[in-house]
Amino acid sequence: MTDGARVATLPGTPPREAATHCPYCALQCGMVLRETGRRIEVAPRQFPTNRGGLCQKGWTAAELLDHPDRLTTPLLRDRPGAELRPASWDEALDRVAAGVRAAQDRYGRDAVAVFGGGGLTNEKAYALGKFARVALRTRHIDYNGRWCMSSAAAAGLRALGVDRGLPFPLADLGRADTLLLVGANPAETMPPLLRHLTDQRERGGRLIVVDPRSTATARLASRHLQPLPGTDLAVANALLHIALTEGWLDRAYVAERTTGFDEVRRTVAGYWPAEVERLSGVPVADLEATAHELATVDRAIILTARGAEQHAKGVDTVTAFINLALALGLPGRPGSGYGCLTGQGNGQGGREHGQKADQLPGYRRIDDPAARAHVAGVWGVPVDDLPGPGLPAYALLDSLGTATGPRALLVFGSNPVVSAPRAARIESRLRDLDLLVVADFLRSETAALADVVLPVAQWAEEDGTMTNLEGRVLRRRALREPPPGVRTDLAVLAALADRLQGRAPSYREMHNKGPLLTPEEAFPTDPRAVFEELRRASAGGPADYAGVTWDRIDADTGVFWPCPDPDGPDTPRLFADRFPTPDGRARFHAVRHRPAAEPVCAEYPLHFTTGRVLAQYQSGAQTRRVAALRRAAPGGFVELHPDLADRLGVADGDEVRVVSRRGDLRAPARLSPAIRPDTVFAPFHWPGAARANSVTNDAVDPISGMPEFKICAVRVEKP
Numbered sequence: 001m002t003d004g005a006r007v008a009t010l011p012g013t014p015p016r017e018a019a020t021h022c023p024y025c026a027l028q029c030g031m032v033l034r035e036t037g038r039r040i041e042v043a044p045r046q047f048p049t050n051r052g053g054l055c056q057k058g059w060t061a062a063e064l065l066d067h068p069d070r071l072t073t074p075l076l077r078d079r080p081g082a083e084l085r086p087a088s089w090d091e092a093l094d095r096v097a098a099g100v101r102a103a104q105d106r107y108g109r110d111a112v113a114v115f116g117g118g119g120l121t122n123e124k125a126y127a128l129g130k131f132a133r134v135a136l137r138t139r140h141i142d143y144n145g146r147w148c149m150s151s152a153a154a155a156g157l158r159a160l161g162v163d164r165g166l167p168f169p170l171a172d173l174g175r176a177d178t179l180l181l182v183g184a185n186p187a188e189t190m191p192p193l194l195r196h197l198t199d200q201r202e203r204g205g206r207l208i209v210v211d212p213r214s215t216a217t218a219r220l221a222s223r224h225l226q227p228l229p230g231t232d233l234a235v236a237n238a239l240l241h242i243a244l245t246e247g248w249l250d251r252a253y254v255a256e257r258t259t260g261f262d263e264v265r266r267t268v269a270g271y272w273p274a275e276v277e278r279l280s281g282v283p284v285a286d287l288e289a290t291a292h293e294l295a296t297v298d299r300a301i302i303l304t305a306r307g308a309e310q311h312a313k314g315v316d317t318v319t320a321f322i323n324l325a326l327a328l329g330l331p332g333r334p335g336s337g338y339g340c341l342t343g344q345g346n347g348q349g350g351r352e353h354g355q356k357a358d359q360l361p362g363y364r365r366i367d368d369p370a371a372r373a374h375v376a377g378v379w380g381v382p383v384d385d386l387p388g389p390g391l392p393a394y395a396l397l398d399s400l401g402t403a404t405g406p407r408a409l410l411v412f413g414s415n416p417v418v419s420a421p422r423a424a425r426i427e428s429r430l431r432d433l434d435l436l437v438v439a440d441f442l443r444s445e446t447a448a449l450a451d452v453v454l455p456v457a458q459w460a461e462e463d464g465t466m467t468n469l470e471g472r473v474l475r476r477r478a479l480r481e482p483p484p485g486v487r488t489d490l491a492v493l494a495a496l497a498d499r500l501q502g503r504a505p506s507y508r509e510m511h512n513k514g515p516l517l518t519p520e521e522a523f524p525t526d527p528r529a530v531f532e533e534l535r536r537a538s539a540g541g542p543a544d545y546a547g548v549t550w551d552r553i554d555a556d557t558g559v560f561w562p563c564p565d566p567d568g569p570d571t572p573r574l575f576a577d578r579f580p581t582p583d584g585r586a587r588f589h590a591v592r593h594r595p596a597a598e599p600v601c602a603e604y605p606l607h608f609t610t611g612r613v614l615a616q617y618q619s620g621a622q623t624r625r626v627a628a629l630r631r632a633a634p635g636g637f638v639e640l641h642p643d644l645a646d647r648l649g650v651a652d653g654d655e656v657r658v659v660s661r662r663g664d665l666r667a668p669a670r671l672s673p674a675i676r677p678d679t680v681f682a683p684f685h686w687p688g689a690a691r692a693n694s695v696t697n698d699a700v701d702p703i704s705g706m707p708e709f710k711i712c713a714v715r716v717e718k719p
Helices: 089-107 122-136 150-160 170-175 191-202 232-245 251-257 261-268 273-280 284-295 314-327 347-352 369-379 393-399 423-431 489-499 507-511 527-538 550-554 627-632 642-648
Strands: 016-021 030-035 040-044 075-077 084-086 112-116 141-143 178-182 206-210 223-225 300-304 337-340 408-412 435-440 452-455 464-467 472-476 606-611 638-640 655-659 664-671 679-683 712-717
Touching: 016 472, 075 089, 089 112, 089 408, 089 435, 089 452, 089 489, 112 122, 112 393, 122 141, 122 347, 122 464, 122 489, 122 527, 141 393, 150 314, 150 337, 170 191, 178 284, 191 206, 206 284, 223 284, 232 261, 232 273, 232 284, 232 314, 251 314, 261 314, 273 284, 284 300, 300 314, 314 337, 347 464, 369 527, 393 423, 464 527, 472 550, 638 642, 638 655, 642 664, 642 712
Parallel strands: 112 141, 112 408, 178 206, 178 300, 206 223, 300 337, 408 435, 435 452, 606 679, 638 664
Antiparallel strands: 016 030, 030 040, 075 084, 075 452, 464 472, 606 712, 638 679, 655 664, 655 712
């Protein structure tokens, strides 16, 4: 199991091992941690997603466990402007409880908000949602996963009846004759996934990539379509237009398994390839060849990712690609279908069990009376005591500290100072709060602004479950206990709930029992106990975990939801016979291209887009502290086409300033023909002057609340 581990064992010190999963992306690569008397080593293990591979981030993940920057004591700010100082746990928790009481006494229950993260385990995501709605009784909870996959989630729900990133096992990618990747760069964001793409290529399959940049993934492709950012929807409609014109519609599938096609047919009739070439820059020949390669093979898969989704029309863009998949009869067939590449480690499970403003555990809608009654019954609270829907992530953060918004915010597992759009505005909002509390294991840029910082355990110090991009529920296993002075997130929530119990129904009321329950019984600190409650809360919902047990996961390579029966099968592949809609049919939705929320103009003549690099992850709070990753990607940069750089008089390595209507960033120029001449790119992992999200647009999709990270209007100048 530990083949490949490089371990130096001290004499007489038996090593400890844990078979677990990487703490980073939603691929959730299998790995083994091994602790000796000297160090913690990482080794890959055979698992269906990574098949024995790890990327550089995974190999170095254990370096953070004992990093010098590790927080091991609570920090407290005595007054605005003062430095954070060490404090006891009692002092810190009392401060939080007092601040919550003060805010709610003065402004009402919704004066306190909770902001979670897509890296939290299922147990922590569930407990956080319950804490917000039962202990705080606030409607304001959302999480950074709103900025990851919410547009694909909304599109999947309305078209297919369910939101599961991949409705089929990852191995299906290797079986596809044609694989269309839209706005995805897994060669840098989840490199072990390339093993499945290698399988596909070795079988003679074709890989088509749609991306404004010639990324590492695009360079592996059989065909690369390089559209103007924000025109993917037009490209999708053109592909469907061509398929219909050429007679490639799967008429039997559409007639028997879908509804709403006629309106889509009428809509895409107007998306002539020549017109879409004018809009997007993608040549007609490439559009026609792509449609042919998708429609005339036995097995085809269409995948979208952040490049297609992080737009103010992201839901409609993903819907257009689902329309294409349905018209070709792909969903439900082995080796075929539509899916989304989830980004964050538990981006899937994190939204299924209560972190989103509009959802209850099991992916139930919070405004559904039956869903409310079920969850209230599990929690033992009157159904009328459950708050209603809150604000989606950006709207929530933008309301902080205002006359009508929350005055206190509790942050778990997120760093919005770097990751939020229009980040300088959100940073200002955080500074306006009466109370900002951050639970983290490192001093992130958001934690640096906090009034209270609570040091919490890392991934290798607690058990739990994660749900990866396939909907496979996995086991995260602890290698060791947290360091002295560090508590788990579950323990933090239990302690705060204990201090706040006078503001919510009594624990006896909550669970309809006789004796008064202890905080441990009402908000368990044992993750296995939390998962057992999660199973009951999710039972009967779209994301049904009732049949998933830790023992069942341990006996296999995970369990795919929905799984309602502990003795029954799980569901690796959805849609084989019907869609989870009232009539069992998928739904077409006619969607039309519309311009970006912010068009270019004389003052801001260039398109700006963002993304990731191989050696860094998300806001970089973790990966920027790993020496090997810092050497590989030491700082931000601005990617410019050489022709654009020549017009601006910019040489490779010159510092440039990218300016939008919201702010600016400064970083060295990196000249590359990989980018379009009318577009500039910057990765979003760095704070300070290189913070890409100082520039990005905070326009949001009206359905999903997804901000338009991927395009805005800018100018580039030399400082």
